[in-house]
Amino acid sequence: MSRFKDEAQGMPSQRQLRVGELLRKELSDILSRGDVRDPVLETHVITVPEVRVAPDLKHATVLVMPLGGVDADKVVDALGRHRKYLRGQVARRMTMKYMPDLHFRLDTRFDDDDRITQLLHRPEVARDLDDDDDEDGAEN
Structure with a gap:
């Protein structure tokens, strides 16, 4: 029997939740300031309601929703194109041994x-x- 009962049941650990919340806060801040130069992202207000982090902290699924749900697919595609830039910006703001790869999905x-x-x-x-x-x- 596993010592970590929550992980065995598929529940995220406290560490996953904490890292996910920190990523959500930093990504929200970067997107709200308009640091990404993209015509699609500059014309939409994007909310980041949740970030789900894998147990090994190597991958993070970022759930996003443009305000009003307008052009949602275009926004997700634009974020996907800029994911390396966003990962670098988040890495500068957070101190982690490994920065997770970001994967954007529509909420x-x-x-x-x-x-x-x-x-x-x-x-x-x-x-x-x-x-x-x-x-x-x-x-x-």
């Missing part, structure tokens, strides 16, 4: 939340949920 969690909300408000699901409430009320 679709909000879209997933909206889709689930719409599914829960469908008449068939609402009817099933009402039936469950009626059964609970009859038992009490």
Whole structure:
């Protein structure tokens, strides 16, 4: 049995979470200042809601979302083109033995939340949920 129960279950370690948060803060700062000279990135406000770091701290997946979701694919492509520059800028601001390679992905969690909300408000699901409430009320 592993001493590190959370890692065995796929949960990130405290170190992964801490490094991810530091990377998120530095990348957000770099992108908000407009340090990257790219026409796509200069015309969009980009948020970095989360950075997921691999257990060996060699790779980091950066979840990004342009404000309003406009031109999301173009923004992710532009960030991918400038990932070495961004990695170098972050490396100057952080003191780590190895700087993780950055991989940019679109954050679709909000879209997933909206889709689930719409599914829960469908008449068939609402009817099933009402039936469950009626059964609970009859038992009490």
